[in-house]
Amino acid sequence: MLGPAAVVLKAIFAALIANGLLLAFILLRRTYRKWYFARRDARVYQLRQKWDAIISGRIPYDTWRTNSLQRRIVETIALDAFEAAGPEESARLLKFLRNSGLIEKRIFEARHHTGWRRLRSLVALGRTRAPEGIPALAEGLRDRNQETRLAALRGLGRMGCPKAAEEILDWVSEKGLKIPELPLQSALVQCCAERPQMLLPYIQRANGRVREVLGRVLGEVATPSMAADLLPFAGDELDELRAAAARALANSQSDLAPYVLDDLARDPVWFVRLRAIVSLGKLSDSRAIPSLLRGLTDSNRLVRLRAAEALVGLGVEMAPIFEQVVATRDRYGLHAYLTALENSNLKRKLEAEIEDESRMDQEAKKILQLVLQTGSLPDQKLRAGEESAPQMAAL
Numbered sequence: 172m173l174g175p176a177a178v179v180l181k182a183i184f185a186a187l188i189a190n191g192l193l194l195a196f197i198l199l200r201r202t203y204r205k206w207y208f209a210r211r212d213a214r215v216y217q218l219r220q221k222w223d224a225i226i227s228g229r230i231p232y233d234t235w236r237t238n239s240l241q242r243r244i245v246e247t248i249a250l251d252a253f254e255a256a257g258p259e260e261s262a263r264l265l266k267f268l269r270n271s272g273l274i275e276k277r278i279f280e281a282r283h284h285t286g287w288r289r290l291r292s293l294v295a296l297g298r299t300r301a302p303e304g305i306p307a308l309a310e311g312l313r314d315r316n317q318e319t320r321l322a323a324l325r326g327l328g329r330m331g332c333p334k335a336a337e338e339i340l341d342w343v344s345e346k347g348l349k350i351p352e353l354p355l356q357s358a359l360v361q362c363c364a365e366r367p368q369m370l371l372p373y374i375q376r377a378n379g380r381v382r383e384v385l386g387r388v389l390g391e392v393a394t395p396s397m398a399a400d401l402l403p404f405a406g407d408e409l410d411e412l413r414a415a416a417a418r419a420l421a422n423s424q425s426d427l428a429p430y431v432l433d434d435l436a437r438d439p440v441w442f443v444r445l446r447a448i449v450s451l452g453k454l455s456d457s458r459a460i461p462s463l464l465r466g467l468t469d470s471n472r473l474v475r476l477r478a479a480e481a482l483v484g485l486g487v488e489m490a491p492i493f494e495q496v497v498a499t500r501d502r503y504g505l506h507a508y509l510t511a512l513e514n515s516n517l518k519r520k521l522e523a524e525i526e527d528e529s530r531m532d533q534e535a536k537k538i539l540q541l542v543l544q545t546g547s548l549p550d551q552k553l554r555a556g557e558e559s560a561p562q563m564a565a566l
Contacts, residue, residue, distance in 0.1 A: 215244055222248070226263065232271045246273050250298045265301060274301050281307040289314075290322045297326025305330060309338040313346075320350050328358030333369060336362035340373045343381055352384050359388040367392040371400055374412070386411030390446075395422035405431050410440045417446035421453040429458045436462045441471040448474055452481025460485070464495055467504030475504055479511035489517065490524040490531075490539070497542050497549075509546050518543070 218241065224230045225245065235241040249264050256264060268274045277299070280292035293311050296304040304326070311323025327335040339358060348355070363370055367389065374385045386409045393401060393415040401419040404412040417435045420428045432454070435447035448466045451459040459481070466478030482492055496508045512518050525531075525539050538549050 211240065211244070214241055215248075218244055218248070226267050228267075228270065236271060242273075245271075246295065249273075250295060253298060253300065261300070265299065268299055268301065274299055274304065278304055278307045281311060289319060293319070293322040293326045297329040300330055302330070302332065302334060305332075305335055305338060308335070309342070312338070312342045317350065321354060324350060324354055324358050328354075328361045331361045331364070333362065333366045336366075336369060340369070340385075343384075344373060344376065348380055348384070352380070356384055356388055356391075359385075360391050363388060363392050367394060368397055368400060383409060383411065386415065390415040390418065393419045395419055398423040398425065398428070402427075402431065405435060410443055413438060413440070414443045414446045417443060417450050421450040423454075429454060429456050429462075432459070433462045436466060441469075441474060444469060445471070445474050445477060448477045448481060452477065452484060455485060457485070457487060460487075460492065460495075464492075464499065467496060467507060468499055468501045472503075472507075475507040476511070479504070479507035480514075482508060483511040483515050483517060488524060489521045490528045493521060493525070493539060493543070494531075494535075497539065500548060502548055505542070505548060506546060509543070 218225065218235070221230055225235065226249075235245055246268075249268060252264055253261060274296070277292050277296045281289060281296050281304075284292060289311070293308060296308060308323045308326045308330075311319055311326070314320055314323070324339065327339055336359060339355070339362065343355070359370075370385055370389050370392075374382060374389065377385055389401075390411045397419045401412075401416040402425075405416040407413055407416075413435060417432060420432055429451070432447045432451050436444050436451065438444050438447065444466070448463065448469075451462055451466075463478045463482050463485075466474050467482070469475050469478065482496070483489075485492070493508070496505060499505075512521060522540065522543060525536055525543070528536065531539075542549060
């Protein structure tokens, strides 16, 4: 009797058998995958040679549609072509997907399958950008599984149309935030870009985090045509809505625009100030000069840079503005202005304007030319008592 040794031998023998079976499974799997991919590559090559005939319908759909491998290859090629296709080619591909029944097949799978099969169908349906797929994707938003909801949301985002945005907004208004904020924002930005005003009634009814998300989306897609609608949001407690109002006032014809933007340029939140400064620059109104000069001394670097670009691009005499920039005694603002000047290739023009400026004495011109060349503010001690021109007294 071997006793305990027999148990050990049986365990060793079982382990050897298990290892052998595992190794055989790995080798078999690798062999199968090698055969499958070789077969798939051969099919892809064959179908590629006949692609135009397949798309045009000269080759009957039944010759490839009944074969699952060929059907998946054709669908993948068509969906990949969508990513780089222009309007004409996209319409041609969409017509092909409809006529071949591939869209209807994906709609059926998105509604009746579960698990990873439904996820795959929702993603593929979104890539087709077919409007008839929107109801099936909207149903996916109400699934209990979060991965399914995310797949449906991404699919609707790929649609990029107002109808898809309505489905997302109705769902969010009804259920609240059932998914992470970033995918929701991304999908809404894509879908609302064509008609951003559709967000307004939903924002007015929303509360809490939903209103914050919708406000951020509006801040990204707001257009100048919405200036009148967004003007009441200039004093809203939500930062994103104030930023959206500032962006919408960029090309406003209202006389109130410079004054509203001036208030927004003093906002405690940096990106609201940034949007206001950018909009003031686009207005090209001389009334914006004090606000833009104040923006040069802002604590945020992006605000300073945008204020400098706006000042350079105003299209007015540059010498008086440069004089006021130097008078701020802010070296960061001065550097921002000089950078914008270099990027616009207007440095020589400013030098000529300073030289031709009749209201300055020679000493003041010399100081401004020195600052322009060196990029450094003049030493206060060296200039004490030397400035005679009233316009240089603030330096």
